[in-house]
Amino acid sequence: MINKMSIFLIVLISVSVSASEEIIDKNWYNSSGAHSLVIMKDKLKGNTGEHLFVKKTTNGKQDWVLNDYVLSCDNDIELHVIDSSVExxxxxxxxxxxxxFAYKAGCVGGIDPVPIKYFSYKDGVxxxxxxEETIQTPNGNYGGEGGPIPGRSLKKNTILYKYMQDRWKDIALRKYEE
Incomplete structure (x- = not known):
C-alpha cells in the first residue's frame, strides 16, 4: 500500500529543472571549521515555476537545506533573494x-507588493x-501595512527577533520611481 508521503516524494522527485543560477556562494571559517552557504535558483521545466534552494554546510557536511517554490502563476513569478539581507x-x-537571508516569493501582475520571507538559522534552528514588501512611490507608500509576522521560535528569541525586526524596514522596502 502506498501512503500519501510516498506519493508526495514521487511527485517532488519528478519535478525537474531546466536552468540553474547560483545567486550566492559565501564561505567562511571559524573554530568549528569551514562553512559554506549556497543559494541557487532554478526555472522548472516547461516554465511551470521557479525553485529556490539554500544549503549550509560545515566541513563539507550538510547542516540544513531550505527549498521553496513559486508554481503556476497566471502572471509573472517573483522569486528573488534580497542581496542586502544575506549575512x-x-x-x-x-x-x-x-x-x-531574505527573499521575495510570489505571483505578481504589475507593480504589486510581494510577500517576503526573512530567515535566520542558528545552531540548525x-x-x-x-x-509583505512596502512600495515607496512619489505619491506615497503602499503594501506592508500589517507589518511582519514572526514564527513561533523567533518570538522566543528576543535578541534575534529585535535584530530581524529592525532590519525588516530596509529589507522590505522597494523604491519605485515613475
Whole structure:
C-alpha cells in the first residue's frame, strides 16, 4: 500500500529543472571549521515555476537545506533573494554564527507588493519573519501595512527577533520611481 508521503516524494522527485543560477556562494571559517552557504535558483521545466534552494554546510557536511517554490502563476513569478539581507554574523560575544537571508516569493501582475520571507538559522534552528514588501512611490507608500509576522521560535528569541525586526524596514522596502 502506498501512503500519501510516498506519493508526495514521487511527485517532488519528478519535478525537474531546466536552468540553474547560483545567486550566492559565501564561505567562511571559524573554530568549528569551514562553512559554506549556497543559494541557487532554478526555472522548472516547461516554465511551470521557479525553485529556490539554500544549503549550509560545515566541513563539507550538510547542516540544513531550505527549498521553496513559486508554481503556476497566471502572471509573472517573483522569486528573488534580497542581496542586502544575506549575512553571517554573531549578535553577542558568546554565541556562534547566525545565517540571515531574505527573499521575495510570489505571483505578481504589475507593480504589486510581494510577500517576503526573512530567515535566520542558528545552531540548525530556523527562525522566520514573514510579511509583505512596502512600495515607496512619489505619491506615497503602499503594501506592508500589517507589518511582519514572526514564527513561533523567533518570538522566543528576543535578541534575534529585535535584530530581524529592525532590519525588516530596509529589507522590505522597494523604491519605485515613475
Amino acid at each position: 553571517v554574523r554573531s549578535l553577542s560575544s558568546n554565541e556562534g554564527d547566525i545565517i540571515f 530556523k527562525y522566520a519573519l514573514r510579511g
